[in-house]
Amino acid sequence: MESDNDMITNIFSDLPDNVPEELFESLAESGPVRIERIVSQGHVTADGEWYDQERDEWVVLLSGGAALLFEGDEAPQRLEPGDFVLIPAHRRHRVVWTDQQEKSIWLAVHFPGRAT
């Protein structure tokens, strides 16, 4: 007997061959908490735009490579697989680089932070 609740899925599976648009998929969601997989391949935040989010975001890069720029910082921060960062709500940031060859898989957890 196997219950339907206990489905095991692999976070590196079901990747499209090409990623024309950055891919956002909810893996679990409840109330204000959302766990999502993001797949990027060469995608960056549009020029002049910033992410400015209502909730805290804890994000880990699981494959590929990326660089994040936080508003007010002089230089972006490079992320390699395994690197994680907590982005407080309303901490403005941009993705300035993602690997063009290898797919970058991010696991993001959005949740109400201490300040929100």
Add this chain to the structure above:
Amino acid sequence: MESDNDMITNIFSDLPDNVPEELFESLAESGPVRIERIVSQGHVTADGEWYDQERDEWVVLLSGGAALLFEGDEAPQRLEPGDFVLIPAHRRHRVVWTDQQEKSIWLAVHFPGRAT
């Protein structure tokens, strides 16, 4: 200028050489939400004991290997790196095997689920 908020850490770093006790570390926490790293090496849930948790747990295995048994299931489910599962609150389960050679690194997100 680099702000203190934007610290990047690697989830595969700061591993002890030996893991006599299973290691639980909070990576981020706010209200009822807790993101934690668990490091196992040959650890299993004690005989006859079950995890029976108040909150939902979404967990992904990032390295190593493990097997989870859900109460009522005939056989455990094997987890390989990248495998994730949502364990609803009060869904009783046990870890029946973790790799003895390679460290198993789990990323767990505890959060109030739909049913809680």
